[in-house]
Amino acid sequence: MKILMLGLTGRVGSKMAEYVLEDGFYLHALVRSPEKIPPNLNQRISYTKGDVLHKNDVVQSIKECDLVVSALSTDGANVLSESIPILVEAMKKEGISRIITIGTAGILESRAEPGVLRYQSSESKRTLTRAAEDHHKAFTILEESGLDWTIVCPTYLPDGEATGVYRIEKDYLPEEGSRITTGDTAHFTFSLLKEPRFLQSRVGLAY
Structure with missing residues (x-):
């Protein structure tokens, strides 16, 4: 299987790439700055x-890719919402149906205020919502795309290695979940390559 990865040089993307390569998948990346590709990955992938x-x-x-994984961040702009339509169009032309992206817990459903998303509700502790709004727009585009998408939605995301022990919940953040490491976020995201669960769904991820 050949996987296209976006956001390879980021905190989750680089860890995810290690899992992909260790399992024998072929990995191609779209990168703005090839010099930022981690040394342990540089000779093991192809890139554009x-x-x-x-x-x-x-x-x-x-x-010639079979599946897309995106670990892109909002990058201080509207990168997600502006890139997703381009990506969806290219996937459809290439006959690719599966995409897994890293989102944010802000776009999960609110438990406290049914009918709105967490970033729009009293559950959110953030005063700035620009990043969540960009994730929300990207989610809406995927929802309407007809593709087999999954958005992995981690809560507070410190650096850290994978433990393989965490909680997941479709469309909601696991109750009282407050953090999840980059390593375990990559670990769970990789598991979706092995087993196509949560199609056309968001998945909350936390300890």
Whole structure:
């Protein structure tokens, strides 16, 4: 299986790439700055230098891939909501149906206020919502795409290795969940490659 990865050089993406390669998958990445590819990955992957906001770069990088994994962040702008339509179009033209992305717990359903998302409710402790709004727009686009998408939604995300022990819940954050490491977020995301669960769903992730 050939996987296209976006966000390879990020905190979750780089850990996810290690799992992918160790299991024998073929990994191709779209990266803006190849010099930021971790040394332990550099000789083990192929990549296209480019920008996820440029249609031609996405089209070039996605050729002959079977599945897309995106660990992109909002990057202080609207990268997610602006790139997802480009990616969806390219996937459909290439005949790729499966995409797994890393989102945020803010776009899960609120327990305290049914009918709204966590970032819109009293559950959210953040005063700034710009990043969550960008994730929300990306979620809406995927929801309407007809693709087999899954959005992994970790809560507070400190660096840390995988333990393999965590809680997951469809569409909601596990009760009283307050943190999950980058390692365990990558660990769970990788598990979705092995077993296609939670199709067309968000998944809350926490200890």
